[in-house]
Amino acid sequence: MHGAFPRLDIGTLSEYREDHIMIARFSDYRHEHQSLVFPHRHSFYHLVLFTEGRGPHTIDFHRFQAEPFQVYFMIPGQVHSWDFDEELEGYVVNFSDSFFKSFLLQPEYLDSFSFFDQDSSNNVVTLSENIRARVSGLFEELLSQNERATAWRDDIVRVLLLQIFLLIEQSDSVDRKKSAEKSKNPTVRNFIRLIDKHYDRLRLPGQYAEMLNVTPNHLNALCKEHVGRQAGELIRNRIVLEAKRLLINLDLTVSQIAYKLNFSDNSYFTKFFRKETGMTPEDFRKSPAI
Structure with missing residues (x-):
């Protein structure tokens, strides 16, 4: 364990130094930020979908075994680390706390999703088989839209992310009881x-x-x-x-x-x-x- 853990901002993790959104393939992200194996916390939302490979991942002292078609949802302030021996593939999205607030009438809308939770035991979701292809397709579309320098790019990215969140929340992937309790x-x-x-x-x-x-x-x-x-x-x-x-x-x-x-x-x-x-x-x- 290192002597201190940093609080990371999106700008330090983005090739384009944007301070609100970052989208990448996980292998590219891991290769570029190899030092992130030690415990660290983010000032932003951190979302990872694994599609290949396995390895241990820790969020707020809960240890998980990453595997294909697991999604990790982390909120600002949580401490996490990984220790992957093998190559993993997937997608990673970082977005700021304010990224959706200017877009939605309800500023705290993200809090209604069961997986964006302070209790890290709720942060990991294994996708049910019937939505895996669709969710993966939406992540591919995120990558594609992120490369386009259009006036509507950020809004399209927001819509795609909301599609992912809603699709997962309404699927069999999440604990229905926990989901109902959080929004009730x-x-x-x-x-x-x-x-x-x-x-x-x-x-x-x-x-x-x-x-x-x-x-x-x-x-x-x-x-x-x-x-x-x-x-x-x-x-x-x-x-x-x-x-x-x-x-x-x-x-x-x-x-x-x-x-x-x-x-x-x-x-x-x-x-x-x-x-x-x-x-x-x-x-x-x-x-x-x-």
């Missing part, structure tokens, strides 16, 4: 979105309930009904996730991480982390999970 209740969706913005400052369900104009009891009941967890647990899980992401950066001390997460002192952070994970921050740094 707007209050829970907004709560999770608020946690992602304020987890380092707001720790109590009541603080979020006030922002959502509901009572703490009602918010808790909605969370238990729709995601099977209490509101406080969702907040704590997000804090733990960010703590883990920071802990793999060995350039940061545990005390510095505690400060970044707004814990009053190192001992309080250590006590919190141990209660939630069963290990100390130092033990986590030594574990195979990273």
